[in-house]
Amino acid sequence: MAKTAIQVDDMVITYNKGKSNEFNALQHISAEIFPREYIILFGPSGCGKSTLLYTMLGGIVPESGHMYVKGEDIYAYTPAEMNEYQQATIGIVYQQFNLISSISVLDNVALPMIFLNKSVAERNARGSDLLRRFGIPQRLEDKLPTNMSGGQQQRVAVARALVNDPEILLADEPVGNLDSISAEHVMDSFKEINEKDRKTVILVTHDAKYLPYAHRVFYMRDGVLRRVAVNAEKEQVKRVKPGETIVTEIEKLTRLYPYDEPLTLKVKSVVNFVTQTIGFRQLERLELAILEILKGTMDEGMFLDLLRRPSMQNGIGMSMEESVQVARRTFGLMKYSHDIERFRVEAHSDDMFLHQQKFIDRLLEYLREEIGLQSTPQQLQILRIAVADRVGGIINADDFHQRMAMPVAMGGADYAEHNAYLLARYMEKLIAQGAYTIQQNELVGSHT
Ligand code: ADP
Numbered sequence: 295m296a297k298t299a300i301q302v303d304d305m306v307i308t309y310n311k312g313k314s315n316e317f318n319a320l321q322h323i324s325a326e327i328f329p330r331e332y333i334i335l336f337g338p339s340g341c342g343k344s345t346l347l348y349t350m351l352g353g354i355v356p357e358s359g360h361m362y363v364k365g366e367d368i369y370a371y372t373p374a375e376m377n378e379y380q381q382a383t384i385g386i387v388y389q390q391f392n393l394i395s396s397i398s399v400l401d402n403v404a405l406p407m408i409f410l411n412k413s414v415a416e417r418n419a420r421g422s423d424l425l426r427r428f429g430i431p432q433r434l435e436d437k438l439p440t441n442m443s444g445g446q447q448q449r450v451a452v453a454r455a456l457v458n459d460p461e462i463l464l465a466d467e468p469v470g471n472l473d474s475i476s477a478e479h480v481m482d483s484f485k486e487i488n489e490k491d492r493k494t495v496i497l498v499t500h501d502a503k504y505l506p507y508a509h510r511v512f513y514m515r516d517g518v519l520r521r522v523a524v525n526a527e528k529e530q531v532k533r534v535k536p537g538e539t540i541v542t543e544i545e546k547l548t549r550l551y552p553y554d555e556p557l558t559l560k561v562k563s564v565v566n567f568v569t570q571t572i573g574f575r576q577l578e579r580l581e582l583a584i585l586e587i588l589k590g591t592m593d594e595g596m597f598l599d600l601l602r603r604p605s606m607q608n609g610i611g612m613s614m615e616e617s618v619q620v621a622r623r624t625f626g627l628m629k630y631s632h633d634i635e636r637f638r639v640e641a642h643s644d645d646m647f648l649h650q651q652k653f654i655d656r657l658l659e660y661l662r663e664e665i666g667l668q669s670t671p672q673q674l675q676i677l678r679i680a681v682a683d684r685v686g687g688i689i690n691a692d693d694f695h696q697r698m699a700m701p702v703a704m705g706g707a708d709y710a711e712h713n714a715y716l717l718a719r720y721m722e723k724l725i726a727q728g729a730y731t732i733q734q735n736e737l738v739g740s741h742t
């Protein structure tokens with residue numbers, strides 16, 4: 295096996311040691327990272343990602359354990375050795391760019407070379423090259439960084455981190471402050487630095503959408519490295535055991551529920567198996583289709599087509615009968631959610647009462663049809679009031695459910711418990727869909 299770029303050996307990090315607010319931010323972390331790997335440290339805020347990254351930079355002395363970089367214990371370095379390590383072996387990019395606002399863009403990039411005694415000409419040439427490479431035009435070199443967009447400033451920071459040609463590049467939430475287009479540019483830069491420049495990249499993020507960039511993902515929680523997942527879609531640097539790169543259902547579930555523990559994911563997998571007739575591959579396709587429907591770019595006919603098409607031809611593979619049912623229910627839900635949306639908008643207008651009545655009548659009819667519910671006029675009357683109260687936000691989901699199940703004497707509709715449950719559940723689906731409209735900017739790229 296190749297030598298490790300970084301080896302973390304049973305490392306503990308304690309903040310405020312000996313004080314009343316002593317805190318173990320990292321608990322016995324052990325890990326190996328190999329040269330030219332792209333590793334993502336992933337987990338919710340406060341789990342210790344930045345702490346682990348800064349220990350690699352030589353910035354936080356471990357309470358116990360060791361941090362080896364290229365086989366050397368960096369916390370055994372003399373101050374001079376540590377300086378050299380931080381100048382030449384490792385580079386870092388922060389979320390907040392950390393550029394010096396009083397000097398030019400070019401000087402910002404070239405600055406780290408001063409400490410390595412490079413000539414002005416050499417510094418400027420190298421700085422310019424890197425800036426061009428990351429898409430910063432020459433005319434901006436003499437400007438102050440504050441004149442640039444966030445995306446440009448971050449690309450300057452990336453250029454600066456690379457100016458001394460370090461073997462290892464660290465990045466702490468580098469796109470956390472950027473809009474999605476700039477974020478993509480910057481993420482592509484890291485990919486290129488890893489693939490073309492063959493540098494080891496270790497990037498911190500709490501956003502699951504970036505996980506596909508990494509060779510391996512380190513999942514962290516509460517200061518513990520919970521598991522390491524191999525990204526099967528990337529050719530691995532580290533040799534993996536047979537079977538380790540197969541994209542399992544658990545990996546797919548991880549994308550859907552990024553912060554869940556492996557055990558919870560296994561539970562979800564079984565629940566899917568016993569409650570759904572379709573598997574995860576089909577479920578993913580179905581999710582994409584529903585997104586299209588919500589955006590308005592897929593109509594009922596196209597949806598029906600997808601549902602019926604065999605799984606082998608990228609469809610869902612449902613029977614004719616099942617497809618018609620699913621399409622009808624899906625579009626029914628959408629239609630009535632629009633009613634809820636309108637209802638909420640019109641709640642402030644003068645003829646609200648009339649609209650409410652019409653809306654509730656239609657909704658009741660649909661609920662009855664959907665659930666196949668028999669009701670007495672008295673039950674309908676109570677249902678009608680409860681629906682109006684729930685849509686109007688006067689009662690919550692549990693109140694609605696209770697009111698459906700309670701005896702008439704207590705002001706309830708006295709539906710059988712199962713029907714009360716179905717009514718409440720369907721009501722919440724409608725409200726969930728109707729309460730949130732897709733923003734115009736989320737429609738960019740969708741064909742109409
Ligand atoms: P993450 O980057 O995953 O959000 P951090 O590594 O920044 O997490 O922090 C991990 C935990 O350590 C958090 O609970 C944080 O409050 C605490 N922490 C971080 N830095 C310090 C510090 N300098 N002093 C005391 N506690 C800290």
Ligand code: MG
Nearest residue numbers: 343344345466
């Ligand atoms: Mg952090």
